Structures are given as C-alpha cells and as structure tokens.
Amino acid sequence: MRCSLASLGHSLGENICPEDAAEVLSSIMSQPVQAKQDGPNEQAQCMFLTYILTACLTAIARGEDELDLPQTKAELVAEVVAVLEQVVAEPTPGNILPCALVALHHLSKMKPHTPWELEDRFLSLAIHAVLRLEEPSYDYVGQSLYRSSQQTLEVLLLGLLDEDSSSDHLFAILDHLQTGLHSQEDRERVWASGKIATLLRRAALLQKYNIMGDALGRYVAELGVLLMDPKKQVGRHAREGIYRLYELALQQRGIDIREMAGLWIREPHLDWEMASYRNTLQMAKKLDAIFTPEQRLAFLKTVLRAVWDPDLQVSQPALFLLYAFLGLEKEVLGMDVQGTEAKIRRHLHRLRECGKQPTELRWLLAGKDDVLIDDLEEEEETEEEEGEAEE
Template identity: 35%
Template sequence: MATNEASLKVIREQLRGRGKDEAQQRMFLHAIHPACLAAQQRGQDTLELHCCKVAVVERIVELIEELPDDSPPCAVFTNSLIAVGNLSTMKPALEPELEIHLMQAALHAVFTLGTEKDTTQVQALHKIMPELPDAMLGNLLTESPETDMLHYILEYVNFWIMSRVSQERARAIKSSTALLRYTLPEFDNPAEFPRMGHHVAQLALFISDPAKDISRQPREGIYRLYQLLLH
C-alpha cells in the first residue's frame, strides 16, 4: 500500500507540474507499473479513482514529442512505450484521437531512428527499439480485439511501408507483421475485413525487395492475414 501511494503521488506531481527534469520524468514513468499492478491486486481494472488514465497517456505523448530531434531516443522514450503497455491493461479504452496522437509520436521516433551516429547507445537502441512499439501496438489491439482496430493500426503503420528510406520501410514491414501475430481467437468477425486485399497487396510489393531484411517479412505478414481470414 505504501508503494502504491508513493507511485500515485509521483504520477500526480508530474501531471500537475509537467516537470522538465529527466530524472523526475523517469520516476513518473516507472511509477505507472506499480500503480496498475496495485489496482489489479485490488480486483480493479481502472485507475480512475486515483488518477485519470487519459491524462497520464497525454503526458506520455508530450514527453515523446519533447525529445530533441537531433539526439536518439533515450530512457524516457523507451520507458514511455513500456508505460503505455502497462496502461493498456486498464480501462477505459483510449479515444481514437489520442491513439492516433500516440502512434504518430511513437512510430515516427522509431521508424526514423538514424544509424549515422555509430555509438554504443544507438546500437543498443537499434536492438531493443523495434520490440517496444510492436508490443505497444499489440497491447492496443488486445485492448480492442476487433478487425476495425487491426485495420486502423495497419493503415498508419503501412503509411511508412511506402517510404523511400529502406530502413524506414524495413521497420514498418516488421511492425506490420508483428502486429498480425497478435490476432486473437476471440477476434470479432475476422471474415468481415474488406481491406484485407489492400494490406496483402501492400506487403506483396516487397516480397522481391533486394534487401533481405525487407523481403522475408512480407511473406509472414501475408500468411498471417490469410490465417485470420480462414479463422
């Protein structure tokens, strides 16, 4: 209980003060998991009695957008994506406008992460970064396991598939394929997916891509789409 109260205090202070200190921001992000865990242990599936989930997510989006453009994402960014995953287990579900804002901020930071700065930090980020947004998207899909939600997320991810930058295309195709692995048995009316052909066509364009890290991903993505249709 003491840990829970301390976590909630840190969250409220960040929401009120919008602290610029990175250490305070990390404390805020680290406090989200124990707050969600404590709520679940009480048999609750919401934080609304203690703080507003929407306000917390809006603050996380602000933190992502406040990151300097000329530096690689830092611990604040990686912990932001982890915190979003924790919050996805809590009700209420996010409104579409906030989800779009969150996806735009997070995926832009990940897909455009450059390789020109060959530092240990950037190399480490390249190893762990792709899994974090994939998990975040999967959590959003698990929160609303519907074909409309799948299409809604794929549409935004697939925007990056048409990028002229090969590393951005590769990351978008990988995220699209990873998202399709989250399709659940309880998916509602999977056969009612009129845009499936569009998504198949987008992935099929890159099956023969000369870059091996790009060409092998679309095959699995198309396989997953057909599995969903057959299910």
C-alpha cells in the same frame, strides 16, 4: 538477450510507494503546461513515467483493472503523449522513449478503454519516434536503449491488439505502420514490414477477426508490391504478411489454411528475382479467387496508385502485380529477369505515358470507378505544375 517488458516494468517501479506515486503524479500534473514542457529534464520525465507505471503495477498486483488515482486514465495517457511529443524528433536513443512505451503498455491494461483519438495520437508519435531512431555503432548503452525501444513498441502494439480484437482496430494500427512501407530507406521498410507481419501473425492466432471489408484487398496490394523489393528481408516479411491475411480470410469461411494448396512456390532452382515474379503471380490468382467485389476494387485502386509512383522501384513490381491479377502475366513474364523487366517497362510506358489501359482493366473498373485513371493523371499533372512553380 531479449529483455522482458514485465521485468523491465517491475525494475522501474520497485522501491516506490504507491501512495507516493499518487502524490507525485498529482503534483506534476497540477503544474502549468509550459512549466512541464520547459522544466523537466530526462531524469524527471523518467521518474514521472515510473510513477505512472507503479500505479498500474499496484492495481495489477491487487487483481484490479482500474487505477485508484485522482486522475483519470485518459488524463494520464494525455500526459504521456505530451512527453512523447518532446522526444519524437530525437534520433539518438534515450531513456524517455522506452519508459513512455512501458507506461503506455501498462495503462492500456487498465479500464476504461483509451479513447481512440488519444490512442491514435500516441501510436503516431511512438511509431514515428522509433522509426527515426538511429542505432549507434560503438555505444553499447545506446545500442541497448535502441533495442529496448524497438522491443517495447512491439509489445505495446501486440498488447493493444489483445485488448481490442476488432478488425477496425487491427487495420487502424497497421495504417500507422504503413508509412514505413513507402520509405526510401531499406531499414525503415524492413522494420515496418516486419512489424506488420508480426501483428498479422498474432491476429491469425487469435482467430477473432472479420476482415470481409475492403481492407483485405488494400493490404494484400500494399504488401504484394513489396514481394519483389530489392531488400530480400522486406520480401520475406511481405510474404508472411500476405500469408496471414490469406489465413484470416479463410478463417472467415471456416477453412483451415492447411487444407489449401500452398500460397508460395517451392522451386529452389529459381533465383530470387524469378521466384519473386512467380510468387507474385501465384499469390494474385489465389487471392483473386476469394476476393469480394469490394476487396477486388480496393486492391486495384491500391495497385494502380503504386503504378503511378514516380519511383520505378515501386511502380514496376506494382505493374507486374496488376497484370498478374488481370490474368495477363504472359504479356509481362519473360524467360529470365532481364526479359521480364524489359516487358514490364514497355507496358509501364504504355499505361503511364500513352494511357493505353488493358481491356480487362477497363472492364473491371466500368461502372465502379471510371475516373480512377483520370484522377491519378490529374494528381501527377498537379505535382508537375507545383514543381515547375517552385523552380
């Protein structure tokens, strides 16, 4: 059963006097840094986080949005970050991580807003820590802690989105999740793509975002190359994420997405692979119709870098997305999956090994980023030289 973050917070903070919380926080935070890093065990760290939570819950119960403590909000967040730094590399689920995430969630509700440097740091730590967690097979307590960490992080991310609904903030959070999209682990790609889809769904619901910058093109490309991911759940998450980006873009133009033709095809007779190719083709045409020149260039840059990825699992879908975007789908779309894959590999070889760019691509890049391909080739050569040096 999915637990409630609010009920978890209240259960952690019950039976603790607010005055005691303030006193204990002052005592702990006055300790030398080394003593705090070496001394506290899991129980002491969880109690420290619970005192922070109690102070937040007390303020909320009073209808206040500021903490009545000697410490500033930034100082408390910094202390929680210090706790996260000690558990970030631990793959076994424990009590500290969900407690820290609950504390951060309630601190985010307090004024003033958390400085971006601190938020950036705790987002990086929290996402990395949860991404590394391994779900125990036969340990029911460990499984509960694993699910609790996953759920509390999701609520924390959604809460941060609600607190600051600027487009820069939205994409800054998504950037932290982006690492998981490039993982070789199926589990991590499923997790990251699912969280991105969830955040974009909330963003579309809030209807407060102006995504006219290049981030739209970049994230359509990031998710577009996942439409043909061998893990079907990743492809489904990518479809929802792109749909929500499309919805946000239409909102900027005062258009209801329900008035537009569907973004995805509905041909149940097609198998998963061919449906993915067709969906990629249709999506590329729909999004290209609303892209600004800046977004189009950001899209191209992102897709081209994915084409150059040494992992063919990424580069082949990226090349198909590139050709679909350029209107050259007939060159790479065969009658079946095997024929399409063969054509894609052939054109991938021409582009990567022979440097034969489609004329349409050269025209789009002309005067904007003429050295993009050269830069990518130089990066590839540098990596090869470094690999040879290590050998």
